[in-house]
Amino acid sequence: MPRWLTNVRILSGSLTMKALPSSEVYQLLEPGPVVLLTTARHGRANIMTMSWHMMVEFEPPLVGCVVSSANHSFAALRATGECVIAVPALELASKVVDVGNCSGRDVDKFVAFGLTPTPAERVAPPLVAECFANLECKVTDTRLVNRYNLFVVEVLKAWTDPAQTNPKTIHHHGYGRFVVDGETIKLKSKMR
Amino acid sequence: MPRWLTNVRILSGSLTMKALPSSEVYQLLEPGPVVLLTTARHGRANIMTMSWHMMVEFEPPLVGCVVSSANHSFAALRATGECVIAVPALELASKVVDVGNCSGRDVDKFVAFGLTPTPAERVAPPLVAECFANLECKVTDTRLVNRYNLFVVEVLKAWTDPAQTNPKTIHHHGYGRFVVDGETIKLKSKMR
Numbered sequence: 073m074p075r076w077l078t079n080v081r082i083l084s085g086s087l088t089m090k091a092l093p094s095s096e097v098y099q100l101l102e103p104g105p106v107v108l109l110t111t112a113r114h115g116r117a118n119i120m121t122m123s124w125h126m127m128v129e130f131e132p133p134l135v136g137c138v139v140s141s142a143n144h145s146f147a148a149l150r151a152t153g154e155c156v157i158a159v160p161a162l163e164l165a166s167k168v169v170d171v172g173n174c175s176g177r178d179v180d181k182f183v184a185f186g187l188t189p190t191p192a193e194r195v196a197p198p199l200v201a202e203c204f205a206n207l208e209c210k211v212t213d214t215r216l217v218n219r220y221n222l223f224v225v226e227v228l229k230a231w232t233d234p235a236q237t238n239p240k241t242i243h244h245h246g247y248g249r250f251v252v253d254g255e256t257i258k259l260k261s262k263m264r
Numbered sequence: 265m266p267r268w269l270t271n272v273r274i275l276s277g278s279l280t281m282k283a284l285p286s287s288e289v290y291q292l293l294e295p296g297p298v299v300l301l302t303t304a305r306h307g308r309a310n311i312m313t314m315s316w317h318m319m320v321e322f323e324p325p326l327v328g329c330v331v332s333s334a335n336h337s338f339a340a341l342r343a344t345g346e347c348v349i350a351v352p353a354l355e356l357a358s359k360v361v362d363v364g365n366c367s368g369r370d371v372d373k374f375v376a377f378g379l380t381p382t383p384a385e386r387v388a389p390p391l392v393a394e395c396f397a398n399l400e401c402k403v404t405d406t407r408l409v410n411r412y413n414l415f416v417v418e419v420l421k422a423w424t425d426p427a428q429t430n431p432k433t434i435h436h437h438g439y440g441r442f443v444v445d446g447e448t449i450k451l452k453s454k455m456r
Contacts, residue, residue: 096438102315103435103443104296121455123294126318128330128412136328136414138320169451215407220320220416222328224408240446243295243435246288248453251295254432254446259361261440263313 081231083190083201092205092230097133100159100205100230101125105241106168106250108158109139110189110197111148117189117198119181120145121172123244125157130264133227134212141221144176149223153211154195157225158203161239162252167202169248194228204236273423275382275393284397284422289325292351292397292422293317297433298360298442300350301331302381302389303340309381309390311373312337313364315436317349322456325419326404333413336368341415345403346387349417350395353431354444359394361440386420396428 079091092100101107109122124138135157139146149155160168167185174181182189182198189198192208199206208231213224240253271283284292293299302311316330327349331338341347352360359377366373374381374390381390384400391398400423405416432445 099438102296103437104294124319126328126330127316128414134412136318136330136412138318138328165449166451169453169455173452173454213408213411216405216416219405220326220328222320222416224412224414242449243445245295245448246291246456248451248455250449250451252446252449253435253443255444256437257357257434257442257444259358259440259442260365261361262365263361263440264438 087201088234089199089206089231090234092232094131094133094227094230097207097227097230098127098130100207101135101157102127103241104243105159106244108160108168108171108200108203109137109145110156110158110200111145111152111154112197113148113152117182118145118148118176119171119187119200120176121168128224133230135209135225135227136222137225138220138222146221149211150214150217152196154197155209155225156192156195156197156199157207157209158200159205159241160203161236162242164202165242165250168242192229199231204233204239206231279393280426281391281398281423282426284424286323286325286419286422289399289419289422290319290322292399293327293349294319295433296435297351298436300352300360300363300392300395301329301337302348302350302392303337303344303346304389305340305344309374310337310340310368311363311379311392312368313360320416327401327417327419329415329417330413331415338413341403342406342409344388346389347401347417348384348387348389348391349399349401350392351397351433352395353428354434356394357434357442360434384421391423396425396431398423
């Protein structure tokens with residue numbers, strides 16, 4: 073298989089994911105979208121909604137994220153050291169809220185909300201096929217976990233769905249109020 | 265002076281700042297806006313542009329932020345343990361980029377870009393009068409500073425400008441491309 077083919081994956085049916093260079097990962101998370109986080113433990117995948125995340129380093133891409141110890145995903149993330157951060161567009165907003173309104177203790181959320189777990193390449197937790205970007209991550213620093221539930225993770229592999237052009241992300245302002253991406257402006261920044 | 269008066273501050277002229285309850289601070293930063301960060305050292309204030317931040321705790325509000333050691337602000341933040349995080353609206357976008365395009369080593373950015381430093385109540389670094397929100401912060405955790413330039417800060421006091429109604433924030437996607445807040449949607453979330 074030609075080497076470049078590893079940068080494209082055909083998922084079920086016509087769904088294709090394209091590898092994103094690690095140097096571009098920050099452009100997904102820096103703007104502060106609500107994301108989904110998947111974990112897998114004891115043969116079972118789970119998914120949660122997360123808004124407390126930030127970029128920590130460009131390359132390799134490091135991400136800080138706070139996963140409350142009250143979340144069912146916390147134990148899985150701490151025990152396995154692996155997760156997928158998936159970025160949903162506006163069309164998934166109601167499912168994103170549904171995912172956040174219940175716990176993996178009680179519900180198989182993939183089944184309940186019609187989200188499609190899809191095998192990742194480098195980690196056990198699944199990608200979310202409906203999301204326009206998926207980041208396969210491993211935990212690299214746990215020093216702030218006990219005090220703040222703050223994990224530092226490294227993005228090992230990043231995928232985007234080329235069929236979702238110009239996805240609009242959502243940004244949480246509290247209690248179910250979300251601001252949707254509006255217009256894009258371009259300014260002469262020297263900053264990456 | 266009646267106690268409630270401490271929740272309103274009259275700045276120069278007609279500019280007024282209203283105290284924001286600490287329980288509502290997360291609603292400003294969770295959506296991922298580009299912010300300004302001020303520091304003060306050796307009698308001199310400085311200001312930088314920052315996009316790598318996240319909420320870490322609701323109350324007291326804790327914020328994680330990455331301030332590169334290449335930034336002039338880094339040494340001041342580490343030495344003094346104090347900063348102000350100021351949230352600019354769209355109208356300040358070009359100034360926000362200007363602030364990011366130069367260094368406090370060379371320029372007094374408040375003067376150069378016509379931003380108004382205003383005394384804070386609990387910390388030495390100034391508020392930015394033109395911003396619709398200002399968060400007075402002290403550093404509470406430096407364990408990840410050496411490795412990641414990641415500071416955890418506590419918000420001691422938060423101010424909003426009641427004259428700026430429905431401010432639209434900007435979100436950086438890299439290389440000067442910013443998405444502006446669009447429409448707001450309300451969904452039935454059980455999450456705070």
